Amino acid sequence: VFAEGAVILEDKNLSVSDCTIQYGTLNITPLNGTISLNDLSGSFKGNVSGRLADDIYFSKKTFQSPFSFTVFSSDEDNTLPLKEKSFQADLVLSHLEGSFFNTRENYKIQLIRTPGRFDFYAGLFGDIVGGFSDTGELEITTGEDFPIRFNVQGMIQNNELFLFVDDMAARGETFAGLLDLPVFSLYSGNAVGQGTITGSVLNPM
Numbered sequence: 699v700f701a702e703g704a705v706i707l708e709d710k711n712l713s714v715s716d717c718t719i720q721y722g723t724l725n726i727t728p729l730n731g732t733i734s735l736n737d738l739s740g741s742f743k744g745n746v747s748g749r750l751a752d753d754i755y756f757s758k759k760t761f762q763s764p765f766s767f768t769v770f771s772s773d774e775d776n777t778l779p780l781k782e783k784s785f786q787a788d789l790v791l792s793h794l795e796g797s798f799f800n801t802r803e804n805y806k807i808q809l810i811r812t813p814g815r816f817d818f819y820a821g822l823f824g825d826i827v828g829g830f831s832d833t834g835e836l837e838i839t840t841g842e843d844f845p846i847r848f849n850v851q852g853m854i855q856n857n858e859l860f861l862f863v864d865d866m867a868a869r870g871e872t873f874a875g876l877l878d879l880p881v882f883s884l885y886s887g888n889a890v891g892q893g894t895i896t897g898s899v900l901n902p903m
Contacts (some may be wrong), residue, residue, distance in 0.1 A: 699719070703718055703728070704717065711733070711734050711735070712733050712735060712740075713732040714730060722748075723751060725746070725747050726745070727744060730743055731743055737776050738783050738785050739770040740769060743764075743767070744765060745764050746763055747760070747761065747763075748762075759796070759797055761795070761797075763791040763794040764792045766789075766790050766792070767787070768788045768790075769787040769788075770785065771783050771784065783811070786808065787809045788807075788808050790804055791804070791805040804822075805821065807819070807820045808820075815831040817829045818830075823841055823843055826840055826841070827840075828850075833855075834853045836851070836852055845869075845872040846866065846867075847866065849865045852895075859896065859897065862894055863895065866889070866893070868888070868889045869887075870886045871885070871886050
């Protein structure tokens with residue numbers, strides 16, 4: 699991780715100004731905004747860009763967008779520890795464009811924390827809907843307009859995961875741009891199936 703810019707923490711208010719962050723193939727610049735760590739509210743704005751990977755196959759699969767990030771707490775009691783707070787965080791990618799997908803306007807990713815679980819949503823029409831409990835239970839469902847449709851259910855505990863993936867279905871033309879590689883190209887077709895994902899979080903199989 700590389701970070702450069704002005705960061706000020708005063709009276710539990712975290713402010714960043716003209717900050718640049720690089721993490722792997724992800725770049726954020728310039729990042730500006732303020733968040734209160736006391737009541738967990740605030741906002742940031744900037745531009746994000748990146749590549750899917752550094753290898754010869756995916757290094758040219760790029761994306762970029764201006765973004766805004768807003769978070770606010772639904773708790774009236776500011777004395778609650780951070781891990782017990784309920785909050786909502788919204789990330790809006792105002793003009794998301796890339797080399798392997800169609801441009802999307804105001805693409806929204808939302809995370810909601812309530813006691814005992816996180817729920818998350820992406821897209822205007824429920825592209826991705828999911829939840830993760832404090833006990834490790836995970837569920838994810840993708841919508842009709844998502845390039846690959848699937849349901850995921852399972853557990854993540856002690857950095858180990860066991861997930862069952864079913865109702866998988868994909869039309870080749872919806873993600874052909876992602877697989878347009880020097881050694882392989884996909885133009886059309888359909889795929890269906892199911893499977894499991896097990897192993898460590900860092901090395902799933």
